[in-house]
Amino acid sequence: MSRTVKSARSQHSTQRRKVRGDLASAALELFATKGYEATTVDEIAATAGVARRTFFRHFRSKEEAIFPDHDDTLERVEAVLRGAPAQENPIDTVCRGIKEVMRMYAASPSLSVARYRLTREVPALREREIASVSRYERLFTRYLLARYDDHSHLGDEPLLAEVAASAVVTAHNHVLRRWLRSDGQGDVESALDHAFTIVRRAFGDLPSAAGQRPPAARATTDGEVLVTVARTDAPLPEVMRAIERALDQRG
Template sequence: MPQPAKPARATARTSTRTSASSQRLKLRRELAAAAMELFATQGYEETTVDEIAAAAGVARRTFFRHFRSKEEAIFPDHDDTLERARAVLEAAPAHENPLDTVCRGIKEVMRMYAASPPVSVERYRLTRQVPALREREIASVARYERLFTRYLLGHFDEAAHRDGDDDPLLAEVAASAVVTAHNHVLRRWLRAGGQGDVEAQLDRAFAIVRRTFGTGFGASRPGAVGAPRGEAAVAAAEGDVLVTVARTDTPLPQIMRTIERALRPG
């Protein structure tokens, strides 16, 4: 059956919002480029907000509509990237392991850096030299970490970990591990001048995180129809036959541990 066409007025509003968002991000990036160039040529301490605004061709008040301070100006994309990462979490399929979802979410951050390697490399050089910029970068990373920790806390698998006191710790450590793996790969890529397939490097790092922490979170989500509960892998021995039932996203080491327990005498 043909779908009814969207009202022209609603389509126009959506188009206007999209255009305004694109223009906002474009101006933020222009301000960031001006700030980075001035920081590099005349020094961070010596550069004023007025100079950044003038270099970008805007008024001082326009600068402050987009950034609260000059150190914030060289990170123009973090707000939008955080929202994209949040959208990945909110749209995750019911069967996906939450740790995999978080790994997909933080890939949005890596893609932000990889979209413009020269700019990212220069930003990295500046943040190494200027403590205020480094502190701003750390604050941005903490926002992602809080987002992922809250998400994992909502999907802790009590069947896999009987001690309920462990769930906040596991969620926090797992989220930190994902962020740390991302940052390790990102720094290595930036030190290499932004060369190489950074997403492939990131996937290898995430594989290590999944092997270490991937069994503590349930793939089922509230409201998911037919979502399995209980242990990720169950084995039952009867005579000479061993039957193992496991979710498709269960890591192989956990399946092997389950089988070993079933075969253990007594």
């Protein structure tokens, strides 16, 4: 590919991100001041300084407009999975992948906090957010299923892949919510790394397609799935201690 073509594509991508960002900011501002139901697509486009047809080139609906980065982030996550070293623990790869999502939120703390507050108030926006998150979970489930040994757990590989993917996403979302509730303050990446340490202890020893057990995780009984219960508003240290106690009792 020539430098000219690469440069043109880069400029197009930059312009696309700018327009999507402007539309997202306009939508968020109008939703906060006028209310979600009272805001129209035409008003969002006008506030962003673009035509109505431009809005629909970037978003299918007004609720989609305040989540402008998920498509690009999903591509970056997929790139992490595709480029993972063959011998890397699949759980480690998935944890690295979802860090791209956290970085998306952490790149604009004030915007992320404002969006979080708004999604708590508007069911349609909350549903849109859930749909966006589910895309990552499905991607991770497919990746893990492809990496696990066939018949290593008596046909339970699909279940284990889905549960492990859900654990990574849940750990990420728990840390993210706590960070957003604290107005985007604190070292969110360190908190995320700590949460992933617990996930790795529970799922990091599942056999991969390469037929090797990652040495960092403690071996557990084949086919065993750890289940523990905690309040959704429980502090992260409390959740981690509950999981650690369950692991200790099991070992």
